[in-house]
Amino acid sequence: MNENHVLFEFESKSAKHTFSIGFAVGRKAGDGDVFALTGELGAGKTCFTGGLARGLGVGEEYTITSPTFTLVNEYPGRCRLCHFDLYRLNHSAELDDLGYEEYISGTGVVVIEWAEKIAEVLPDNTVSICFGYVDENRRIIGFSGPGERVRELVKDISRED
Numbered sequence: 001m002n003e004n005h006v007l008f009e010f011e012s013k014s015a016k017h018t019f020s021i022g023f024a025v026g027r028k029a030g031d032g033d034v035f036a037l038t039g040e041l042g043a044g045k046t047c048f049t050g051g052l053a054r055g056l057g058v059g060e061e062y063t064i065t066s067p068t069f070t071l072v073n074e075y076p077g078r079c080r081l082c083h084f085d086l087y088r089l090n091h092s093a094e095l096d097d098l099g100y101e102e103y104i105s106g107t108g109v110v111v112i113e114w115a116e117k118i119a120e121v122l123p124d125n126t127v128s129i130c131f132g133y134v135d136e137n138r139r140i141i142g143f144s145g146p147g148e149r150v151r152e153l154v155k156d157i158s159r160e161d
């Protein structure tokens with residue numbers, strides 16, 4: 001792994017901790033950030049996204065849910081949050097119908113759940129976040145991507161709940 005693609009791992013001890021990790025990232029996220037989330041069903045991707053949304057200033061009046069059927073939800077905050085869930089996507093060509101190019105090249109923050117389905121069309125500056133099961137409550141959350149950006153995003157993440 002080269003210097004431009006660093007990896008940081010954190011062990012989340014609970015859903016609350018996963019949310020707080022997302023919150024810390026959201027506080028530092030800004031226009032143009034693209035987050036590619038991977039991991040099994042129930043691994044914490046949507047929980048993390050909820051924290052990231054709150055860190056971006058998305059108000060409590062918005063319930064952050066996975067847009068499994070609509071494929072994309074938008075939320076207003078300090079930066080617009082575009083939340084994709086590609087679980088039901090069959091091929092990356094289907095992204096054209098969603099206006100994917102406009103989302104990732106425009107303003108705002110983009111979070112993509114099940115990003116492995118479109119790995120070939122993710123921008124070079126994408127921050128990849130992988131969620132792995134340890135047990136019922138604990139997860140390993142790994143961050144990789146452009147070195148300086150990843151370092152900045154994870155700098156204030158608490159290792160504790």
